[in-house]
Amino acid sequence: MFTGNVMLLPGMEQRVFTVYRPLRRGTELGRVLRDSETRIGQITAILAEAKPEEKERWKQLEHPITHKIIMQYIPPFKILSGDVFEYELQPVFGSQAAAQYEQRVRRFYNQALPYNVGDIGHWNIFYCEERTSLE
Numbered sequence: 001m002f003t004g005n006v007m008l009l010p011g012m013e014q015r016v017f018t019v020y021r022p023l024r025r026g027t028e029l030g031r032v033l034r035d036s037e038t039r040i041g042q043i044t045a046i047l048a049e050a051k052p053e054e055k056e057r058w059k060q061l062e063h064p065i066t067h068k069i070i071m072q073y074i075p076p077f078k079i080l081s082g083d084v085f086e087y088e089l090q091p092v093f094g095s096q097a098a099a100q101y102e103q104r105v106r107r108f109y110n111q112a113l114p115y116n117v118g119d120i121g122h123w124n125i126f127y128c129e130e131r132t133s134l135e
Contacts (some may be wrong), residue, residue, distance in 0.1 A: 013046075014044050014045065014046055015044070015045065015046070015047055015087055016042055016043075016044055016087075017042065017043050017044075017045055017069065017085040017086065017087050017108075018039060018041075018042050018085070018086045018087075018088075019039075019040045019041055019042065019043060019075075019077075019079060019083055019084070019085055019086075020037035020038065020039055020040065020083065020084045020086060021037065021038050021040050021080070021082075021083050021084075022036075022037050022082060022083075022084065023036050023037065023038060037084065040077050040079075040083070041075075041076065041077050043071055043075050043076075043079075043085075044071070045069045045070055045071035045072075045126075046069070046070045046071075047067060047068075047069055047087065047108075048067065048068045048069075048070060049066070049067055049068075050065050050066060050067055050068050050127070054068075054127070058111065058127060063111040063112065063127075063129075064111075064129055065111055065127045065128060065129050066128070066129050066130045067108055067128050067129075067130055068125055068126065068127055068128065069085055069108060069125070069126040069128055070123060070124070070125050070126075071114075071123070071124045071125075071126070072122065072123060072124075073121060073122065073124075074116075074121045074124065075114070075124065079110065079113075079114055079126065080110070080113065081110055081111060081112050081113055082109070082110060083110045084107055084108065084109055084110070085107070085108040085110065085126070085128060086105060086106070086107050086108075087105070087106045087107075087108070088104065088105050088106075089104055089105070089106065106130060107130070107131055107132070108126075108128035108129065108130050108131070109128060109129045109130075109131050110126050110127075110128050111127050111128060111129055112126075112127050114126050115127070
């Protein structure tokens with residue numbers, strides 16, 4: 001069976017993402033409000049920046065993206081568009097420590113259903129937009 005012999009560049013290591021699903025409720029006038037988030041589970045995946053061609057294509061579809069989260073195999077739970085991936089940065093000591101302490105948690109808003117390459121379940125790609133306003 002395929003064990004994932006993939007050539008990774010530095011910075012492309014697998015990271016643990018916590019997946020949250022926003023809870024929404026409607027007011028009596030029909031406005032949808034975001035209440036809180038429910039933790040669905042955790043996945044291990046690779047974080048990669050989207051190519052300029054991909055960014056432009058998704059921008060034309062009115063769903064801007066900044067990153068891709070690439071996961072090997074099928075996630076153990078259903079991930080929908082609108083779910084939030086959260087990645088907590090690990091503490092770094094040395095010259096880069098000051099830059100990473102400014103932003104401890106990175107949050108990515110899933111823009112679409114996962115793209116299952118070849119429909120065989122070996123790789124799933126989530127097209128996401130990094131957001132800082134989802135706190």
